[in-house]
Amino acid sequence: MSSTELAALVCCDLGAIVRGRSVPSDTLSGDGGSSVGWVPANLALTPIGTLAEPNPFGSTGDLRLKPDFDAHVRVELGYEEIGVGDGFERIGGRERSPLELVLCDIVETDGSAWECCPRSFLRAALSELEATLGLQTVASFEHEFQLLLDAPPALAFSLEAQRRAEPFPSLVFDALRRAGVAPERFMPEYASHQFEIPVEPAAGLAAADRAVVLREVVREVARALGTRASFSPLLDPSEAGNGVHIHLSLLDADGYNPLYDAARPAGLSELGARFAAGVLEHAAALSALTAPSPVSAARLRPHRWSAGAVCLAQQNREALLRVPPLVTSAGAGAPATQLRLEYRGADASANPYLALGAIVRAGLDGVRRELPAPALLDRDPALLGEVDAARFGVGALPASLAASLDALAFNETAREWLSPLLYEAYVAVKRAELDAAGGVELDKLCKRYAAIY
Numbered sequence: 047m048s049s050t051e052l053a054a055l056v057c058c059d060l061g062a063i064v065r066g067r068s069v070p071s072d073t074l075s076g077d078g079g080s081s082v083g084w085v086p087a088n089l090a091l092t093p094i095g096t097l098a099e100p101n102p103f104g105s106t107g108d109l110r111l112k113p114d115f116d117a118h119v120r121v122e123l124g125y126e127e128i129g130v131g132d133g134f135e136r137i138g139g140r141e142r143s144p145l146e147l148v149l150c151d152i153v154e155t156d157g158s159a160w161e162c163c164p165r166s167f168l169r170a171a172l173s174e175l176e177a178t179l180g181l182q183t184v185a186s187f188e189h190e191f192q193l194l195l196d197a198p199p200a201l202a203f204s205l206e207a208q209r210r211a212e213p214f215p216s217l218v219f220d221a222l223r224r225a226g227v228a229p230e231r232f233m234p235e236y237a238s239h240q241f242e243i244p245v246e247p248a249a250g251l252a253a254a255d256r257a258v259v260l261r262e263v264v265r266e267v268a269r270a271l272g273t274r275a276s277f278s279p280l281l282d283p284s285e286a287g288n289g290v291h292i293h294l295s296l297l298d299a300d301g302y303n304p305l306y307d308a309a310r311p312a313g314l315s316e317l318g319a320r321f322a323a324g325v326l327e328h329a330a331a332l333s334a335l336t337a338p339s340p341v342s343a344a345r346l347r348p349h350r351w352s353a354g355a356v357c358l359a360q361q362n363r364e365a366l367l368r369v370p371p372l373v374t375s376a377g378a379g380a381p382a383t384q385l386r387l388e389y390r391g392a393d394a395s396a397n398p399y400l401a402l403g404a405i406v407r408a409g410l411d412g413v414r415r416e417l418p419a420p421a422l423l424d425r426d427p428a429l430l431g432e433v434d435a436a437r438f439g440v441g442a443l444p445a446s447l448a449a450s451l452d453a454l455a456f457n458e459t460a461r462e463w464l465s466p467l468l469y470e471a472y473v474a475v476k477r478a479e480l481d482a483a484g485g486v487e488l489d490k491l492c493k494r495y496a497a498i499y
């Protein structure tokens with residue numbers, strides 16, 4: 047093998063595609079000298095391979111990708127580690143180079159934050175939460191994905207499904223650990239060759255970094271086994287989709303989670319209920335940032351156990367926002383450390399920084415405006431009559447990306463979370479995807495997006 051190893055300096059763009067440039071690994075240095083050039087119009091590149099036109103950037107301008115060495119990942123997947131499982135082929139005859147990447151901020155040439163940098167967008171949202179309420183965010187992104195294998199799938203949730211997929215599960219788990227992603231579990235899921243990997247919670251920015259890294263590490267291990275992992279929100283309209291559930295709790299200066307209050311329903315404090323109300327109020331606009339591909343809305347229809355309705359619930363997987371029940375058996379952690387909100391309406395076509403930042407801003411808006419606590423829905427939202435739906439405040443998510451973008455356009459508060467330039471670029475990318483999706487049947491679109499994510 048060649049002795050030069052490359053490290054990729056990358057950012058996650060508006061369509062959640064990781065792009066960047068590589069440098070020899072041995073030239074990386076933490077002293078600020080390691081940035082590489084970048085071009086504003088790169089942020090108008092779409093996930094379908096085109097440049098969105100018109101876009102606000104044109105051919106001018108220069109930026110830098112500035113590595114954040116707290117988000118430096120190097121994972122070696124030596125050839126000798128890779129065996130052959132059912133349905134996998136061993137590829138190549140030589141060792142694979144390590145996957146080395148550093149997540150970057152997109153900055154101006156003087157090093158200051160660029161107003162369209164997604165990581166800076168999240169940082170700003172987290173700072174606002176801290177400045178307003180003195181609170182930090184703790185989050186984790188729970189991903190589902192599918193291996194694109196021709197072999198017939200084993201049964202849902204079965205041990206058989208997991209064992210047939212070996213060596214993928216153990217290799218990927220190990221690689222994620224080494225990448226600092228802190229995976230908690232590996233689970234076979236409901237759809238064909240579908241798996242889920244929850245990870246440990248981390249501070250806001252690190253949690254979103256982990257989401258970016260997890261996707262790339264999972265893809266890398268699948269590649270090394272001669273297959274592909276797809277995180278596309280919906281591979282087959284007749285099957286369950288691939289969700290990204292964002293779990294979120296808060297920490298005050300004493301390290302206490304103020305979302306928890308033992309005396310209130312589901313243990314959700316008044317502050318937590320207001321935060322949840324803000325997320326629900328802005329749900330339609332949020333979906334333009336959290337479920338933003340042309341196939342995303344099809345995953346979010348009722349009775350897919352994804353997020354069939356805009357409501358808050360406890361033990362109900364049809365709700366956009368859930369308070370996972372507290373485990374009280376011996377050995378379980380303190381309730382305040384367990385209590386969190388689970389936003390079920392995201393998928394991997396969403397940029398994790400934009401998604402989490404927007405959820406935080408929506409929640410903060412609910413707290414600021416002291417919105418009333420949403421009802422905790424204890425039944426299937428799709429079966430509510432009109433009167434009950436109104437009583438419980440249950441609404442529908444936008445039925446298409448076009449409708450989500452309209453909701454964002456009409457929601458002045460949400461639109462202003464993004465700078466005008468970022469908003470314009472984002473809409474340009476999403477409109478380009480929509481134009482290309484026009485008139486294409488869902489089945490075909492799912493295939494197109496399976497090849498992208």
Ligand code: GLU
Pocket residue numbers: 190286287288289290345350351352353363390
């Ligand atoms: N696959 C479902 C989704 O699309 C999630 C199922 C579950 O794990 O609760 O979000």
Ligand code: MG
Pocket residue numbers: 190235242
């Ligand atoms: Mg799941």
